[in-house]
Amino acid sequence: TCMKAILMAAGMGTRISTKTNEPKSLLNIGNGPLIKHTVELLLKNHIDVVICLGFKGYLIKEALKDYPVTFYENPFYKVTNSIASLWFAREELLKGEDLILANADVFWQQDILDILIQETRDVVLLADSSRKLSGDYFFRCENECLQAYGKELHEDERDSEYVGLAKVRKELLPVVNERLKKLVHDGDYQLWWENTLYSMICERDIYVQDIAGHYWSEIDVLQDYESILSYVKKHPLDI
Numbered sequence: 001t002c003m004k005a006i007l008m009a010a011g012m013g014t015r016i017s018t019k020t021n022e023p024k025s026l027l028n029i030g031n032g033p034l035i036k037h038t039v040e041l042l043l044k045n046h047i048d049v050v051i052c053l054g055f056k057g058y059l060i061k062e063a064l065k066d067y068p069v070t071f072y073e074n075p076f077y078k079v080t081n082s083i084a085s086l087w088f089a090r091e092e093l094l095k096g097e098d099l100i101l102a103n104a105d106v107f108w109q110q111d112i113l114d115i116l117i118q119e120t121r122d123v124v125l126l127a128d129s130s131r132k133l134s135g136d137y138f139f140r141c142e143n144e145c146l147q148a149y150g151k152e153l154h155e156d157e158r159d160s161e162y163v164g165l166a167k168v169r170k171e172l173l174p175v176v177n178e179r180l181k182k183l184v185h186d187g188d189y190q191l192w193w194e195n196t197l198y199s200m201i202c203e204r205d206i207y208v209q210d211i212a213g214h215y216w217s218e219i220d221v222l223q224d225y226e227s228i229l230s231y232v233k234k235h236p237l238d239i
Contacts, residue, residue, distance in 0.1 A: 003047045003117070004097045008193060009035060009104035010054025010077040010085040023056055024219045025104040026063060030232040033063050034219070035104050037237065041113060043067065047100065050092050052085035079189070086193040087184045093177040096170055101193060103164035105219045107228045112214050116165065121207045122172045123197055127160035130212040135161025136220060139208055146206040149198055160210060164218050166197065175200070
């Protein structure tokens with residue numbers, strides 16, 4: 001697989017880090033830290049791994065010291081959002097490989113990675129239509145294309161909850177890179193990395209793939225973490 005993954009692991013995760021005092025991606029999910037599970041999953045599929053660090057990044061480096069991972073650091077993680085983290089790793093966008101972009105606090109497995117690997121559309125975000133009422137960040141789509149997005153979308157407007165994973169084909173990455181640079185140049189440091197994709201919905205199709213029925217969980221609060229532990233207890237991890 002000629003593919004690369006960039007994991008966003010710079011954030012402080014204030015809703016849970018005040019209780020754990022470490023990056024969310026370092027929470028032990030049964031066989032070690034969440035981010036170790038994700039890195040092993042990607043490497044097993046011959047996908048190169050890049051990680052954007054910030055909050056206590058040295059702990060993540062230590063946890064992954066035995067893995068062939070490339071690190072970038074966002075020294076301004078306290079006053080920026082993930083778009084700045086991607087900006088520091090922007091050179092990785094232009095190396096001629098299809099790219100998976102993922103938030104490092106998301107638990108996912110081979111079944112979901114297979115969906116991303118097999119995806120042939122230029123840009124695809126994953127979402128879950130079974131969580132449109134109870135999720136955190138929502139999408140509205142038409143013909144599998146993104147139309148609206150946000151935390152505040154009214155229940156009547158939602159189709160799905162965003163998962164925190166995307167794939168961009170290499171042919172589109174120069175466009176994503178230019179959009180990323182423009183948003184940062186314009187001072188939009190508080191945006192997420194996903195805004196580089198959202199900002200293009202008036203110009204091109206930004207596809208959304210529904211993965212309802214596949215287990216995943218983003219760790220925002222302790223209940224999310226407990227959900228993962230419960231799942232892993234019933235479904236032992238294969239890596």
